[in-house]
Amino acid sequence: MIVPNGHVLLLAVILFLLGAACAIARRNLLMILIGVEVMLNAASLAFIGAALKWRQLDGQVFVIFIFAVAAAEVAVGLALIVYSQRRTGALDADAYSRLKG
Template sequence: MATIVPYSHMLILAAILFLLGAGCAVARRNLIMILIGVEVMLSASGLAFIGAAMHWQQLDGQAFVIFIMAVAASEVAVGLALIVYSQRRTGSLNADDYDLMKG
């Protein structure tokens, strides 16, 4: 049976991608870039699940990726609707501008 790479390399790749997404969500100030960072994090966690499914030869990991995709799709739909809504209210997309309880 052909082997691909050690399981740890797979996990390290997923960790790098996850942290790139987390860094994007932390460092960027544009609301859309923050949402993009969260998307990258969700995709990286899916990658880790697929690697685990392959490592233990179980389909459960792949099943969870379906749920992650459903969560990502609904998160991005509601998140973008919120961004459009708040952009209409305040006229700004910069996260630093949202510092008032009553705007």
């Protein structure tokens, strides 16, 4: 009645690939984190579509867990970015190419 199941999944796939492309191609650390956020959202969209398709609430429950993981990931990721920016003064992922043994 609403839409074919494949269209929901296709939208989720396109969103996920957009996020993946952002995480691959961009060099700003914040933009990489934004790409990860988009990917997590696409995963939750796929979960909700599947939950509606199979009439099971388990898919929606997993979206709650995705929200929790996304919140934790953003908190730690942003703290890491701030920390490394303080130490090296760079926001560019290419600036972190030197190791110190």
